Amino acid sequence: MTQLIAAGADVDTVNGCFWIAELTSISRGKAGADSEIINVDGDTALIIAVREESIESVRVLLDAGAKVDGLDRKRWTPLVHAATLGLERIAELLVERGADVDARTAGSSTPLHEAAAYGSVKLIQLLLDAGADIEAQDFSNGNTPLLTAAWNGQDGALSELIRHGGRTSALAFYDLGALHRAAQFPQNERVMQLLLDEGIRLDKMSEFGATPANEAARYGNKMNVQFLLTEGADPSLHGVPVCGCIDVETDSSERGCPPGHCRTKADVLEVEGLFARHGGNRTLEDAVAAGDLEEVLKFIEDGSNVNGSDPSKDLEPPLHIAAARGLADIVQVLLGEGAYTEARDFVGWTALRLAAFWGHAAAIQALARGGADLNARSRTGHTALYYTSKKGYLESTQVLIDAGANLDIKTNTGGTALMRAAQYGHAGAVRALLDGGADASIVDKYRRNPLHFAATEIGTEQIMRMLIEEGVDVNSTTDLGTPPIAFAAYYGNIGGVRFLLSMGADPAIGFEGGNTMDDPCGCLGVAGLKDKIRCPRGAACQTEGQIAELEELMGRKRTAEAPRSGDPSLPQRDADSVACESLPLVLQQLECTASADPAK
Structure with a gap:
């Protein structure tokens, strides 16, 4: 490292070796060294030092003032990285330096969830001794650390969490228990036996009527099915599709079938045979689920x-x-x-x-x-068209339009299919809805229109142009006086800000110095609020330089105040998009969405 400096290495160079030069500069007290510089992958020097498992580098950076909870692009803290890698000494150092043991990732798990997932028993002890919340729920699926350990086949971590008082009766979203989670992980007999020894119910049903044995069948987990049926589990499939894991969308974040499972029809028949041999009666629902x-x-x-x-x-x-x-x-x-x-x-x-x-x-x-x-509404006002538009299913959206679906039905809070297509960046669905006659001027209960929602997403300039050409006012305001450009700035959508400025947007409209939406990159402050939309991927909120550029475009600085979680002008995610789309099972997602009370 000394040779690097002697050769004139730039301590702020963002490349594969930048952090080494940076650490050296800091340790030698060189002026201008920046411990918070972010490389092209969105990592700070401290996070790279953690990932390189260099405890001395971590110590140097912390001594030089690096932020112990500084976030990378995924919204992970150094402690989360240490937990996923099982780095006990580094994690201990970070905790000693004040790291937040309950800091949440963008996916809303905590370091304890990560330690449980990776089976780091000593890290679990460390985090719990430091006050970590043993019953913290992952916002995306409802798992506690104990459920996470069961879900990942970590019997050692599970035992440790039980020893520290973790509740085996805890439930994830929609009444999925620890045994359900354990059954979903292949060859997980040891974990399931641990849970049964703790007195957990063998046939507890989830909110949508599936037993742990059914969940094992859904994932084609033959050994788990055999274990549970041998222990006396109900041999009914309850209409759950054997190997239903093959229905998982390829672009979703949920789990698909385990490697080597559900590859052939014979795999399906073998699992079905296990249920039949234990006395299960096959039903019409089972035949439909099998697609036979x-x-x-x-x-x-x-x-x-x-x-x-x-x-x-x-x-x-x-x-x-x-x-x-x-x-x-x-x-x-x-x-x-x-x-x-x-x-x-x-x-x-x-x-x-x-x-x-x-x-x-x-x-x-x-x-x-x-x-x-075609226009049947849920209790929250959602229609079939709402879902196809929100998820960007262009062919399905077109089928509903051609069949005569009402394009402008509002949800209970005034949202429309066009608003959701615009918010989630589905230009094809937006075009189809507009061509079909959807009204772009409709506003929701907070007077937000489709342009406000499009502005929250990165890369939606094409959609915003469509809406403006359709007649939506580029300076239209919500009930709190907030224009679309403020939404774009709040979510770090610098491309959207530039585009709206080019279309005549006035960043001064509605600015009163107290509105939650007045802050460029205000989305950075909602990481701990489960119902709020966090900064989108690619948001220009990663560095102080990016934020400064947004501030310059908007003509105002960020405030130090955190956003008010109850402010209705702050857009909320649909409950299904926060949690349901991250659930590991098809029917979990469906029932999650049905049971949710979306804000839009």
């Missing part, structure tokens, strides 16, 4: 009720299962046999909404032709 049209026809021929084999149980009706899996041929058969198009499952979903949620255009078309109500 011949078996479905046989059940119908034998007199099975197409609207459900056992109405006394909280099970998904056959039509809902077929719609959720996009099985258009089975949807047509069930409709032809008299399945109710407007039947609602036990949490209020129609089959059309399920098909729309997953973007199954053929199933949507079959339901529309079968007379399904």
Whole structure:
């Protein structure tokens, strides 16, 4: 390192070796060394030092004033990195220097969640001794650290958390318990046995009617299924699709099938056979879940009720299962046999909404032709079109438009399909809705229009241009007087700020020095608020230089005050987009969305 400095290395150079030069400069007291410089990957020197497992470099940086909780682009602190890597000595040093043991990542887990996931028993001890919250819930899925350990097959971490008083009865979102989580992880008998030894219920049902054995089947976990059935688990599948993990969207953050699982039809039949050999009775729901049209026809021929084999149980009706899996041929058969198009499952979903949620255009078309109500609203006012637009399913959105869906139905808080398509950056859906006649001038209960929402997302200049050309006022204001450009600045959308300025936006409109939305990069202050939208990926809020550029464009500085979490002008995420889309199972996501009370 001495040679680097002697050769004239720039201590602020952002390249593969910048942090070494920076550390050397700091340790030698060189003027101008910046311990918070961020490299092209969004990492500070301290975070790189942690990842390089260099405790001496970490110590040098901390001694030089590096922020112990400085965030990288993923919103991870150095302690989170140490926890994921199992770096006990570095984590201990960070804690000694005041690191926040409950700091949350962008995904809303804590260092204790990460230590549990990676099985770092000594780190778990360290964090708990430092006061970490043993019952903290991950905002994205509801897992406590104990549930996270079970979900990742970490029996040592699980035992340690139990020893420290972690509740085995804790539930993730929608009543998913520790045994459900354990069953989802392959070859996890040791963890499941630990939980059973603690007295956990073998057949506890989740909110949507699945037992731990059902969850094992969904992931094709044969050994887990065999273990649970041998222990006396209920051998009914309850309409849960064996190997349903293959339905997981490839671009989602949830778990798909474990490596080597569910590769062939034989894998599915083997798991189904385990349930049958333990006395499980196969039902029409099971046949639909398996996508077996011949078996479905046989059940119908034998007199099975197409609207459900056992109405006394909280099970998904056959039509809902077929719609959720996009099985258009089975949807047509069930409709032809008299399945109710407007039947609602036990949490209020129609089959059309399920098909729309997953973007199954053929199933949507079959339901529309079968007379399904295209404009049916949930208790929060959401329609099928709302979901296809929000998730950017262009073909499904077009099917609904062509079938005559009302494009301007409002949710209970005034949101529309166009607002959601604009907010999530789906230019194709926005174009289809506008071409179909959607009204771009509609505002929600806070007088936010689609342009306000488009401004919150990076890379939406095309969408904003469409809306402005449609007649939306570039300087339109919310009920608190906030224009779209303030939304763009708040979320670090510097490209959006520049674009809106070029279209005539006035950054001074509504600025009163006290509005939550007045702060450029104000999104940095909501990391601990589970219902608020955090800074988007790529936001120009990573460095002081980026923030200064935004401040210059907007003509004002950031305030030191944290945002007011109750301020209605601060956009909230839909509950399903915060938690539900991160849940590991198809039906978990569906029921999560149905049970949520979205703010838009």
